[in-house]
Amino acid sequence: MTPLADEGALAISVFLVFLAGCLFVSMLASPDLQEGADDFLAEQGNRRPLPQGLALTGDFISAAGVLYFCGVVAVGSYDGILIVAAAALSPLLLKVWLAERLPGGPGWSLGDAVSRRLPAGPARRAAGVATLVVSVPLLTAQLIPIGQITAALMGLPGQLGEIAGITLVGILIVSCVAIGGVRGSTLLQIVKTVGFLLIAPLLCALILARFDWDYGAVLAQAAQGSGVGDAYLAPGRLFGSDFTGRLDTLSLAVTVLLGTALMPHMVTRLSTSGTAERARRATSWAVAAACLLCVSAAVIGYGIQAVVGAKGLDEAGPQGGNNLLLLAAALDGSDPDSPGNPGLLLTFISCAFFLTVLASVSVLLLAGSAAIVHDMGRNRHARPGTGPPHRPLRARVALVAVGAVCIALAVAGRGANAQFWLTLSYTEAATVVLPALACALTWRGPRGFTLRGLRWCVYGGTLVTLGLLALSPAVSGSPDSVHPDGDWAVFPLYAPGLLSVPVGFLLAWAGTRLTPAARANPAAPSRPQQPGAADDLLSGSGTHRR
Amino acid sequence: MSAHSHRRAPQTHANDSVHQGSSGFLRRDSMRPAYRTGSSSEALSAARRTQLNRGLGLVAGVFLTYALASCFLPGLLPMEVYGGLRVGELFALAQVLVIAAGVLTHDRHARRHIEPLAARVATREPAFHAEESHRSGTAAASSAPTHGDPDADEFNAFDSSRAFGGRRTGRAVRATT
Structure with a gap:
């Protein structure tokens, strides 16, 4: 990390001013404690589609995700492009399958979206568990790199410095979110997305300009820099080109396709849209922005490999952990007029990275807090939309608790591959959130999705995911796993998505089919009295529902 | 009602009397057969099912094309096509275009078919x-x-x-x- 630590006092001061600015903005945006409007956890008002689409894109690009996609293209070439292409398709999947069905009344969490036709208490608790299992690893994955960057930027040495950096930045971010609530976080997401939409093409342009606008030269230099020559430009670089490796790549791509855009916080944001049309338009904007960013990520990934080379990437962590900053350092350092000046681009990117992490962590913390307070708390038995408003203090305390757990996990797991946390989060989302939500929203009728199906899907799917990952080479048995010394890896794939997603759907289906008929749809008796009750905004009359 | 329409009524057999008012809209020849029922809500659910199936088919098709080509036809993607460009990049660009087309088609289908049907279903009650x-x-x-x-x-x-x-x-x- 020495190239980063040389950047000097100006960079640190700019960074600190930036942090103070973020705190200030969050204080400005915080909801009034006395007003009683219930929007600490999720905004219930109507937003116009474009800002909501931008916020949705912001939800989709988490900071660790950006690093991961660039890194995976840098290391894995065509496999990486497959992964990034799957990530670009994921919002489209969300749009086509779920976006119109989600708005249907006030919603504060995944539990609200899932429990529309199921008994509210147990359904919400299951959804709350799913939200936490998805959000906590993703939070940890964000905190690790920003802690390391802060430690390097401020010159805090060694292991203790890393711990201090992570803790410091973690506390700062948690305070920003606890003060600002969802309004602050939505504002941050929009700013982050706009920033990305401006910076990413700019970085692409810088890279292309460095190679005289010849994309082929970028590829050739990347091939050369990777040390393997032309073999770099063939598929099979990510996990090897034997059958297991190819299956692994396919599995990771499936996981990314099904998991990246189906996170609980995105679901919550969509379910607070006013109308189906708004949700549709917002996701259209999100798909467009996500495509643009994924294309840029691919180009930037190749650029990193071309500019930094394989040795530098190896230092940055397995599969290119902190690659973006290496790129910035390299692009900066090559400028002839800045040997002694702190790199402006580097400072800028560090600040942008901090903002990104702040925005991503804020929505995740809010989702986790909503899961605890709204889904697993005292009022979980209320139907969605009824129930007393949330007390902001309780929500904040839950938020700080989730934040503390994540900081502890980040400190404990900082040596591990950050991609492990990401894989865990995406796999869990693809295995649990997608089947549960899709079944809950589309599988209607007298023999539709039941509570037992939801329970089997959530709890069983979580167990399957955690079990398969624990038995995979990502946790033990290879030099870049969580426990490099142990070797209990039985399951050969790094990303168990190919197996766990069908299992998730199977569990949901089996649980529903095996529900005893007498207990199926306990909310059913109330239906015949309201023949016009709509499930979602488009289903109109309920004549075909039962 | 005039005698003319009384004579015509028995010939339109898929019709119950409640929906005679709405059947004119739903019987346009330009609409797909699934929508030309007498019932707006059935037409609505058919329209939504069509949209869902088409959308999922698009996503699955695009993904599987690239994934299977990448995993099981390793020689296809690095083939050079034009200058520095390779098949892999062209695939990616084609995918972006297909996604754009998919989004526009989805929105247009929704505006043209689903929302009028949903509005009719809503105003029925x-x-x-x-x-x-x-x-x-x-x-x-x-x-x-x-x-x-x-x-x-x-x-x-x-x-x-x-x-x-x-x-x-x-x-x-x-x-x-």
Whole structure:
């Protein structure tokens, strides 16, 4: 990390001013404690589609995700492009399958979206568990790199410095979110997305300009820099080109396709849209922005490999952990007029990275807090939309608790591959959130999705995911796993998505089919009295529902 | 009704008398057969199912093409096509175009078919919905939300009087009591 630590006092001061600015903005945006409007956890008002689409894109690009996609293209070439292409398709999947069905009344969490036709208490608790299992690893994955960057930027040495950096930045971010609530976080997401939409093409342009606008030269230099020559430009670089490796790549791509855009916080944001049309338009904007960013990520990934080379990437962590900053350092350092000046681009990117992490962590913390307070708390038995408003203090305390757990996990797991946390989060989302939500929203009728199906899907799917990952080479048995010394890896794939997603759907289906008929749809008796009750905004009359 | 339409009525057999008013709209020859039923709600669910199937097919098709080519036809992607460009990059660009086309088609299908059908279904029961809004308005005035209320609470996005009027604020007010 020495190239980063040389950047000097100006960079640190700019960074600190930036942090103070973020705190200030969050204080400005915080909801009034006395007003009683219930929007600490999720905004219930109507937003116009474009800002909501931008916020949705912001939800989709988490900071660790950006690093991961660039890194995976840098290391894995065509496999990486497959992964990034799957990530670009994921919002489209969300749009086509779920976006119109989600708005249907006030919603504060995944539990609200899932429990529309199921008994509210147990359904919400299951959804709350799913939200936490998805959000906590993703939070940890964000905190690790920003802690390391802060430690390097401020010159805090060694292991203790890393711990201090992570803790410091973690506390700062948690305070920003606890003060600002969802309004602050939505504002941050929009700013982050706009920033990305401006910076990413700019970085692409810088890279292309460095190679005289010849994309082929970028590829050739990347091939050369990777040390393997032309073999770099063939598929099979990510996990090897034997059958297991190819299956692994396919599995990771499936996981990314099904998991990246189906996170609980995105679901919550969509379910607070006013109308189906708004949700549709917002996701259209999100798909467009996500495509643009994924294309840029691919180009930037190749650029990193071309500019930094394989040795530098190896230092940055397995599969290119902190690659973006290496790129910035390299692009900066090559400028002839800045040997002694702190790199402006580097400072800028560090600040942008901090903002990104702040925005991503804020929505995740809010989702986790909503899961605890709204889904697993005292009022979980209320139907969605009824129930007393949330007390902001309780929500904040839950938020700080989730934040503390994540900081502890980040400190404990900082040596591990950050991609492990990401894989865990995406796999869990693809295995649990997608089947549960899709079944809950589309599988209607007298023999539709039941509570037992939801329970089997959530709890069983979580167990399957955690079990398969624990038995995979990502946790033990290879030099870049969580426990490099142990070797209990039985399951050969790094990303168990190919197996766990069908299992998730199977569990949901089996649980529903095996529900005893007498207990199926306990909310059913109330239906015949309201023949016009709509499930979602488009289903109109309920004549075909039962 | 005139004698002319009485004579015509037995020939249109897929029709029940309740829906005669709406059948004209749903019997346009330009619409797909699934929508040309007499019932707006069936047409609506058929339209939504079509849209869902098409959308999922698009996503699955695009993904599987690239994934299977990448995993099981390793020689295909690095083939050089034009200058520095390779098949892999062209695939990626083609995918972006297909995604754009998919988004536009989805939105257009929704605007053209689904929303009119949903609006018709919603306006078929205006009395019921009016009663709902009245009930939720009075519920907002009362202190405790009743549990019988929420299932009837589904508001309808296509009825603009309620989209901008009482129901939304009624719910927001209720959330703060």
